[in-house]
Amino acid sequence: MRPGPWITRTICLFAAAMGLAGAAEKKPNIILILADDLGYGDLGCYGAKVKTPQIDRLAEDGFRSTDCLVAANVCGPSRAALLTGRYPMRAGHPISRHPLPKYAAYGLAPEELTMAELLKSAGYATRMVGKWHLGFHVEGSHPLDAGFDDYLGLHSNYIKERPDAITLYHNRGVEKAGIAFEEVTKRYTDEVVDFIKGKHDEPFFIYFAHHIAHSPILPGAAFKGASGMKGRAGTYGDFVLELDDSVGRVRAAVEEAGISKDTLIVFLSDNGPARDGSAGPLRGGKYVTMEGGHRVPGIFFWPGRIPAGRVSDAMISSLDLLPLFAGAAGVELPKDRTLDGKNIIDLLAGTTDESPHQFFYYYNGLNLQAVRNERWKLHFPRDISDQPYWAKKGGGPRKPYLSLKQPLLFDLDDDRGEKKNVFARHPETAAGLTKQAERARKEIGDVNVVGSDQRPHGLVDPNEKE
Numbered sequence: 001m002r003p004g005p006w007i008t009r010t011i012c013l014f015a016a017a018m019g020l021a022g023a024a025e026k027k028p029n030i031i032l033i034l035a036d037d038l039g040y041g042d043l044g045c046y047g048a049k050v051k052t053p054q055i056d057r058l059a060e061d062g063f064r065s066t067d068c069l070v071a072a073n074v075c076g077p078s079r080a081a082l083l084t085g086r087y088p089m090r091a092g093h094p095i096s097r098h099p100l101p102k103y104a105a106y107g108l109a110p111e112e113l114t115m116a117e118l119l120k121s122a123g124y125a126t127r128m129v130g131k132w133h134l135g136f137h138v139e140g141s142h143p144l145d146a147g148f149d150d151y152l153g154l155h156s157n158y159i160k161e162r163p164d165a166i167t168l169y170h171n172r173g174v175e176k177a178g179i180a181f182e183e184v185t186k187r188y189t190d191e192v193v194d195f196i197k198g199k200h201d202e203p204f205f206i207y208f209a210h211h212i213a214h215s216p217i218l219p220g221a222a223f224k225g226a227s228g229m230k231g232r233a234g235t236y237g238d239f240v241l242e243l244d245d246s247v248g249r250v251r252a253a254v255e256e257a258g259i260s261k262d263t264l265i266v267f268l269s270d271n272g273p274a275r276d277g278s279a280g281p282l283r284g285g286k287y288v289t290m291e292g293g294h295r296v297p298g299i300f301f302w303p304g305r306i307p308a309g310r311v312s313d314a315m316i317s318s319l320d321l322l323p324l325f326a327g328a329a330g331v332e333l334p335k336d337r338t339l340d341g342k343n344i345i346d347l348l349a350g351t352t353d354e355s356p357h358q359f360f361y362y363y364n365g366l367n368l369q370a371v372r373n374e375r376w377k378l379h380f381p382r383d384i385s386d387q388p389y390w391a392k393k394g395g396g397p398r399k400p401y402l403s404l405k406q407p408l409l410f411d412l413d414d415d416r417g418e419k420k421n422v423f424a425r426h427p428e429t430a431a432g433l434t435k436q437a438e439r440a441r442k443e444i445g446d447v448n449v450v451g452s453d454q455r456p457h458g459l460v461d462p463n464e465k466e
C-alpha cells in the first residue's frame with residue numbers, strides 16, 4: 001500500500017528539515033569534473049565496451065542519472081549554462097566562440113553570476129583547472145573575473161598550430177608555453193590532487209574541466225594500449241581510460257585526506273560525442289538537438305548525503321548544479337534574475353524519485369528546436385538557415401533533421417532513440433508542447449525572436465562562424 005499524501009508530506013518536510021540542519025552544520029567541499037565531448041555511451045557504466053573502472057565505481061557508490069541533459073550541444077554555451085544555471089540564450093552566450101576577430105568582445109558576460117561567485121560568497125576557496133572556452137582574453141570574462149581564486153589551464157581547445165592555444169596559463173600569466181597535449185591531463189590531475197591534499201581552513205570548490213575526449217585524440221604515453229583495442233576505437237578507448245584514471249586519482253586524494261563524507265563529487269560531460277565517441281542507444285551526437293547531443297553521463301558521489309547504488313531516470317540537467325551547490329553550501333540563490341535549474345538534493349538523497357522539472361528546451365545556438373515534457377519530445381520545423389554554423393555543414397547519421405518540414409513527436413519512455421514519430425497519434429500532446437515553446441520563445445528568444453528575459457549576445461550574424 002502506498003502511504004497517504006499526508007504521510008508522504010510529513011516525511012518530506014522532516015527530510016527537508018534534516019537537510020537544512022545538515023547544511024548548517026558543515027559545508028561540503030565540491031568537486032565538479034567536466035569531460036569534453038564524452039558521449040552517453042562512452043563509459044562502462046553506460047554500456048561501453050571499454051570498462052572504465054574508476055568512474056564506474058564512483059557511479060556504483062553514488063547516484064547515476066540516465067536522463068542528465070546539458071543546455072547546449074557544443075562546448076561554449078554548455079559551459080556558460082553550467083556555471084550560471086541559466087539557458088545560454090538567457091545568459092547571453094548561445095554561440096561557441098573561436099579565436100577570430102568576430103569574438104573579440106564575446107565572452108561570459110561579467111553581469112552573469114557563476115556558481116564560483118556564489119560559493120566564494122559562502123566562504124569557499126574556489127579553483128579552476130582546465131579548459132575555459134568562455135573568453136579568456138575578453139575583458140571581464142577570465143576565470144578570475146568569474147569567481148575563481150586561482151586558475152590553471154589551457155584557455156580553450158588544444159590547437160597545435162596556434163601558440164596561444166597550446167599555452168598553459170596560471171591565472172593571467174604563462175605557466176608553460178608550447179605544452180605537449182599528452183602532458184596536459186597529468187599536469188591538471190597533479191594540480192587538483194596536490195590541492196586536495198593540502199591544508200584547508202575553509203571548504204573548497206574545484207571546477208576541473210578536462211580536454212578528454214575532445215580532439216586531438218592523443219592519450220598520454222602511460223595509456224597507449226590500455227584499452228586492449230586496436231585502431232581508432234582503441235586510441236579513443238585509451239584516451240577515455242586516461243580520463244578514468246584521473247577521476248580515480250581525484251577520488252583517492254579525497255579519501256586519503258579523510259574528507260570523503262564531506263565532499264560532493266559530480267561528473268558529467270559538456271555535450272554528446274563528436275566523431276569517435278558513442279551516444280549508446282541515443283540518436284545524434286554533438287552539434288544537434290537529438291538526445292545524443294544533449295543527454296550525457298551524470299554521476300553524483302557524496303557518501304555523507306547520497307546513498308550508494310541509485311540509478312535514476314528522472315530528468316535533470318547541468319542547469320541544476322548551481323542551485324544544488326548553493327543549497328549544499330547554505331547560500332541563498334539570487335533574487336534579481338531567473339534561474340533555470342533547481343536544487344536536486346532530494347532526488348539525489350532518495351527522498352523523492354521525481355524530477356523537479358516538467359519541461360526542457362533544446363536550443364541549437366539561437367534556434368529553439370525541441371521542447372520536452374517528461375516523456376514527450378517535440379521537434380519543430382526548421383530550415384538550414386536557422387542553424388548555427390556547427391550544424392550547417394555535413395549532415396549524416398550524427399546530424400539528422402538539419403532541416404525539417406513537419407514537426408516530429410517522440411515518446412522517449414518507449415523510444416529514447418527518437419526513431420518513431422508519433423505526432424499523428426498524440427495531437428493534444430503536440431499542441432501542448434507547441435504552446436510551451438511559444439512561452440519559451442517569448443521569454444528567452446529564438447533565431448528571429450528577442451526574448452523578454454534574454455541578455456544580448458552582441459554578435460553580428462551569430463549563425464555564421466566568421
Ligand SMILES: [Ca+2]
Nearest residue numbers: 036037075270
Ligand atoms: Ca565539448
